[in-house]
Amino acid sequence: MKRTLPRVLNTLFACFLLTAYVGNSQSKTAEPSTTLPITSEVKIGKLSNGLTYYIQNNGKPEDKVELRLAIKAGSILETKDQLGLAHFMEHMNFNGTKHFKKNELVDYLQGIGVEFGADLNAYTSFDETVYILPIPSDDPEKLDKGFEILQDWAGNALLTEEDIDDERGVVIEEYRTRLGASTRMQSKYLDKIAYKSRYAERLPIGTLDNLENFKYESIRNFQKDWYRPNLMAVIAVGDLDVETLEQKIKDNFSGLTNPKNEKKRDEYYSENHKETLVAIEWDEEATGSQVSIYYKDQGNTKKTKTIKDYRDNMVEGLFDQMINNRLAEFSNKPNPPFIFGFSYNGRIIGNKDAYQSFAQTNETGQLEALKVLLEENERVKRYGFKASELERAKKDYLARLERQFNDKDKRESNRIVNAYVQHFLRENPIPGIEWTFEFAQKQLPSIQLKEVNSLITDFLHDDNRLVILTGPKKDGLKKVTEQEVIDLLNKVENADIEDYEDEAVREELMPVKPKKGSIVQQTTNNEGKLNETKTFVLSNGAKVTYKKTDFKNDEILMEAFSYGGTSLYSNEELKETSSANRGVFEAGIDGVDKNEMAKLTSGKIVRVSPFIGGNSEGFRGSASPKDLEMMFQMIHLYFTKLDKDPEAFASYISKQKAFLGNILSNPSISFSIALSEYLNEGNPRYTGFPDEEALDNANYDLAYEKYKERFANAGDFHFYFVGNVDDDKLAEYAETYIASLPSSEEREMYKVFDFRPKTGSHEFNYNKGTEPKSQVRLSFSGETEYNKDEANAMNALGEILSIKLIEKLREEEGGVYGAGARGSINKIPYGSYNFSISFPCGPDNAEKLADASIAELEKIIKEGPTEADLDKVKKAMLLSRKEDLQQNRFWLSQIKNADYNKSDLDSILNFEENINAITTQNVQDVAKKYLTDGYVKAILMPEK
Structure with a gap:
């Protein structure tokens, strides 16, 4: 059962999500004091x-x-x-x-x-x-x-x-x-x-x-x-x-009764304080450094009851959008002051709201990050925002609401129900998305810059102010003092701060379109079946497969792959680029950097992310149907005009150092990394965890050249689109932006290397941490020839054993909060099986519970699972698949993986038959075949 810990940090842009629910629109303009409507749904x-x-x-x-x-x-x-x-x-x-x-x-x-x-x-x-x-x-x-x-x-x-x-x-x-x-x-x-x-x-x-x-x-x-x-x-x-x-x-x-002389359900509040409170805490196991500033409201949380209240929330939402756009720009600069930073006005705890600014930084950069947060707040206070910033924020605000409005009839029940929970618990408004969208369309044009700018005066104040700094405690690191924080607060208030300059960006991503290619072949696959798709073969050899669905009105998802990836790098090339590959994508495309791209895409729902994996390279992305052309343009430019930007790469490395710098102090993470190194002993291509030395030695020039090599031949790529696709537009964009890409007749395949991780019986004991916490991982692995039926049985075995582990370790022994097992048989890059058992527990129980887990597995190996347990797993799988079939992401994954794994897409049609065909004997057989030749027993224990 999940728990809600103190919500010291609310979700960014939370105010945008308050009313994202269906309702009937109201055409009449209401008075500001009018009570908000409640959706008639x-x-x-x-x-x-x-x-x-x-x-x-x-x-x-x-x-x-x-x-x-x-x-x-x-x-x-x-x-x-x-x-x-x-x-x-x-x-x-x-x-x-x-x-x-x-x-x-x-x-x-x-x-x-x-x-x-x-x-x-x-x-x-x-x-x-x-x-x-x-x-x-x-x-x-x-x-x-x-x-x-x-x-x-x-x-x-x-x-x-x-x-x-x-x-x-x-x-x-x-x-x-x-x-x-x-x-x-x-x-x-x-x-x-x-x-x-x-x-x-x-x-x-x-x-x-x-x-x-x-x-x-x-x-x-x-x-x-x-x-x-x-x-x-x-x-x-x-x-x-x-x-x-x-x-x-x-x-x-109706039969439930209230107690006689029932207790009053009191409300509890925080008191105000005139002075600025400062908390500076550090810990040997802290993984990162954080800075938080809270300007707590004098009063208690104000309920959103009226039209005016709701409009005020919109103004605050626009403020949040603009201040965070500015802070995001800092994280993309060379030597950024923080990994990321954001500000917003929202609940801090109980019935107390606060204007909050937050940043995650490197272990020596807390004061600098605090200075930037304070200066940006002060800059807005002195100069306000620009009209151009407000216009972009309005576009983004409306685009999000429009997407929700377009999909108002496509929402799953679990996305609706929480709005009513929060209406009961916190009196959050529920006017419905139709009313909300119409209200935003009418009101956004009337919101003036001075309204948004005036908010900062109420947000910032010297009383009820709190600054919290947290980070790692380690030799050679000087702890920030309370006086340094107070001095910085005073210094920024009196500092000479220049106004923000909002640099203009071009209006179109690709003003000049490339010379079109053509579609040379069109086929319909599995015509008339549930898994029907269509495929274009383009003039440059690239393929486009798509499935048109009506699951969402405003969603198109995309993936693409080409075999190869870093498997085609030499050992030395792999080591030099392993810490650099992701940094290549921090640069812009065709002279438009990340900050400019954020401005250029304001009001649009579109995203494209290239990747280079171990066995393939490709793209992942999504777009609203109206922004589909921009998705294609971004794909084209990532192939042809990815910028080379050493400053953007330096910013990436700086943020990676800050993020990863002290992460090994976390016992669980350190254990996982050490176990991976142990299992990969002798692997000449194992690059391990990227420490500071590896980041310093990351070869950007080589990584950029290898990127161009991997994306030089578009003819070797297969693209997949699923969602509310317009056939004609997809064909037009494919011809314009993909068929026009450079290509060759060469077709590549990933390489499979000889090294295999440890198999058989091994023990790995690791000591880290001061708390009485342990972690147990038991894993079986090895090579095998892929078999679909065995893969289904292995998956079922993991789910069945998870049920037995909860019954034994949690309910009977009371020794764990959660425990689980997972099994799989894979085809790529070579036939292999993996089965694992994992759980956290007290150190005194680690060995006993590990033995109890293996005993439960051995019982299945010896006797097979019960029909009742297998039936539970089957029903859960079938219920989950029934819902999956109505999800674009599921279909995208299945269609792409059918080609990637060279498997049959008809397995989707036969899923229920295949699952129902699993017998207790099948499960017992895979357990006997794969899980009787020893296992790796790894246990994390606290330091003695």
Whole structure:
């Protein structure tokens, strides 16, 4: 079950996403004080006991309903004897309720194809608890069970002493996974974020002492006080009529009662402070350096209730867009002051908002990054933004809304349901995308520059200000002092700062179109079938295969590949370029650098990213149908006019050093890297982790020349497009921008080398870290001839063993929070199999749980899996595939991989038949064949 930790950092541009949901448009212009409308797509009601419900009929995906139970109760309501029990209560709802005794709930849901963790989930935060349940809607019995489960979660947890004690170990293991540098540093400054507030003392995970020792009545009291209908909402969105869903809610929740003499659900706030607070924390295991500035509001979070409130949010959104466009430009400069930086106005914790500026930098660059953030805020305060910046921001804002509007009837239920959850919990607006888009079209032209510029005056103030610096503690590194921070704050306020200069860029990416080639052959593949595609062969030999879908109105996805990649580099060339290849793409195309490209593409939805992999090179991208031509233009220019820009490459190397500089201090990452080196001992082509020396020696000139070599022959490329494709436009653009590319008759294939990673029995023990945390990885690998049926059985084996590991290691032993297994058989670059088991745990349990994992595997090898477990896995696979078939990304992957792996695309049509054909004997056979010749046992332990 996932958890929501304190949301100290909100998502960038969060304000843009507040109302991205369907609704009916309203043509009349409302008064500013008018209350915001609520989309007519949702039915909102309230039962006599106070429980609120939200219902919407939505047919995508078919035969599925997304259910949520939202409760206005989180860790902030805990008494001192209940620390961590709001979250513990969430666990208990999966471990013994009125209708599902211990472990029966997960077992039942797995039996109908609902996966624990992937589908079935929950989270607890300071202020709320939310339970997540997708359920089939085409089977009345399963639907009834789904609502029965929700009813149990709402107030029917048994909370027996035995069940509580059994779950302590699981929750303590989850607590253990959170230990590390970030948690240690956060514990020292959280009281400054939540100044004189209860929030600083109520982290949802709780304290180890209380988790180990709390009395049974403490959690029962939490349930009795706060799991009550007048603090709850049931949200149901999916492929079922509203009347049926409403009746299910009434039947299952009307009988819930509120406690007598119920406790008041208090709100908790942070106090203001006149002085600037500074927190400077460092830790030996911190992987990176960060700088944060908070200008906390004097009052509490303001609700968005009226038309004026909503328009104010739009103005703030434009401000965020423009300030972040400026900060993004810094990250692309030579010797950038930070890897990335951004600013926005939003919630910091509880009911407190703040204007926040944030940057991630190198370990010696904190003061410089802080200086840039302060100066950019001050620059806006003194001079404001430019009209050209505002115009671009408006275009981007509207383009995002237009895309949501165009796809208003294509949204999946799980993308709709959270809006109603947040409306209940936080009173977030839900006017609907039609109203929102129409409102933005009308209001954006009226928003003046002075409105946006005036915001900074309210945002910046000396009181209620907080600066937090975090980073690694290491020999030779001087820690920034509080006085240095205070001095810098004062210095910037009085500094001589010049106005921002917004340099103009050309209006078109390709003013002059290339000489067109032609389509020399057109074929329809698998005509009339579900997997029907069309292919063009172009005059230069390049191929274009596409599938037209109606899954999204405003989406076209693209991939392309040509065999070869770095496998065609010599050993020396590979070593010299391995740290440089990605940096090649930091340069612009045809004289348009990354900052200029951001301006040129304002108001457009288009992206193209070239890559050079181990066995192939190619492109990935996406575009709105109206911006498809620009996608093709970008492809053409990446072939023919990728700039050579040493300064852009230097910026890339600088950011890589900053990002990777202290990453080895993280025990888990260091363990993974060391294990990879161990498995690849003797591999002449293994380049390993890019340390500072490797980055300094990265050969940009050679990497650029090899790039030109890999992309010199367009005739060796195959392009794939899936989405809302216009046949005629695709053909025209293919002839204009791809058929015109240089080519030759040469066709390449990747090289396969002799080296193979370690196989058989080996042990790898690694000591790193100070917290009592371990990690176990057990892996089997080797060569084999690819077989589709064996590949399906190996995949099923991984899923089956994952079920058994959760049952054994988590539910029976209480020794892990999560555990999993994964198996695959691959064709590229050579036939191989891989099977792995992994989990985190306490150091004292590592060996025991590793042995228990192997014992579960050996049981399958000896006896085979049970029919019940195999049936669970099959149902989950089939349910997942049913939804995949309605996704553009799935089809793009399948169509491209059929060619890349030289396999049959008809396997999509036969998927259900192939999965149903898997038997327990098949699974036992692949386990016997591949998993009986030893394994690599790798264990991470803390330093002694």
